[in-house]
Amino acid sequence: MKSDSNLEKVLAAGHFAVTGELGPPRGANLQAIKDKAAHLKGMVDAVNVTDNQTAVVRMASWAVSLVLREMGMEPNYQMVCRDRNRLAMQSDILGAAALGINTMLCLSGDHPSFGDHPQAANVHDIDSIQQIQMVTTMRDEGRFLGGAEIDTPPRMFVGAAANPFGDPFELRVLRLGKKVAAGADFIQTQCIYNMERFAEYMRQAVDMGLTEKTKLLAGVTPLKSAGMARYMAKKVPGMDVPDEVVKRIADQPKEKQAEEGIKLLCEQIEQLREMPGVAGIHLMAIEWEHRVPEIVERAGLLPRPQV
Amino acid sequence: MITAERKPMEEIFRSLEPFGKILLVGCNECVTVCHAGGRKEVAMLASALRMGRLKQGAPLTVDEMTLERQCDPEYAEELALVVDQYDAVCSMACGCGVQTVAERYQGLPVLPMVNTAFMGSSEKNGVWAERCAGCGNCVLGMTGGICPIARCSKRIFNGPCGGSSKGKCEISPDVDCAWQLIWDRLKQLGQTELYSQIMAPKDWRSARDGGPRRIVREDMAI
């Protein structure tokens, strides 16, 4: 094992993995984290803790990860390239590893223009692929990016994100290949609504042998309402929500749209379980954490394996 | 070239309040090409200042002059005979020109009249776009001649990020995704194999992060 990550163990044992997601609070509210996290406990194998998601300031992802750790959960510590240079990244990784964070996710990060501090400097000292390489080199070779030796390397299980629906489509699998070559142990994808296009992406990834070198978790997000479906379809860059998906939710009366969203999600999970190369799902139910137990139960993903 | 835009008039008027007689100095190079601070723009700003100050009841004497290249000490020297008559020099050159004049005439206030923007080229009449960030170690040979530092909003070396959509960058439908352009050009050149190589972290010392930069050419010293 490369780390003590629960996610690594679950995947290594051949189980279909389930990861969840938790967005840190916009303040120093510890109780808010604990309340949200309680819904996810025992329901998922690891919980992604977002890092200033959509470029909006929130509590530090390492701090929230530690709270989850103390609650006996496995945090997946997200780190974006937007806010930190290579010094800050490496020191945060050492601190996280020393305090029991075993799993992390390397990301570019949304541009500051989306967030609450559009005036901010946009760091991007290294990019997410270089970041993966940096962490795996720290772990496997015990060296900093600058070359110096590390006393007690961080034992991180290292993940990366992939968007099968960004453009150009032909580069999507090639870029996934670069992330795998950089050393990504696992991949979590952007939310999938266009199953056909995703199946094509997976076919290419399997053909290139990528799913033998990394574990790919397919991203899913329940559609809570027709409004949300339309917003995701129109406003979120690099998101592909087919018209028939929007229509299926919108055709329901308002009070039944959330239920239809969960039904659709369970069907998707069913399909994803059957898809060659898919090693698990990443369930992003932001601000819907309290519905996660019901979702994983109905999708037949309980109980979670004890490894 | 270096691109610039004239500062807002309110800001210019405010900065000139203490003065009664100024020399407005343009430059014949980049700022002439991007219509920000050449002879023509000097004349236009000069008359706007004269009229504006007249209306305010505080007339301003504005003399005009345009140097061949304001960032060159040799040309900045041309001001020596006249500058003593003025309360301030107002430069319409880029930041390099402003500083060259300020360095030469230490006792005189030298004020910028334009905001220097970026190194770029003209896309069409009236449109200039950023092309180079002066990183000091050019990678254009690896990226199909399109700069990932100046033209990708996240200066990603192994792009594109997940936000690239229909050829556009996630920040705006008006901004091309640099990595879409790079990929298209690599295909055209038959160099797609370049894409699969992971580009290593950049050594930013050659850029601004290594401290202020200088180029010293021993062979040219006299």
Ligand code: SF4
């Ligand atoms: S790689 Fe560097 S030198 Fe070359 S165009 Fe880009 S910023 Fe300029």
Ligand code: SF4
């Ligand atoms: S969309 Fe393209 S240009 Fe914009 S940040 Fe991503 S890779 Fe760079």
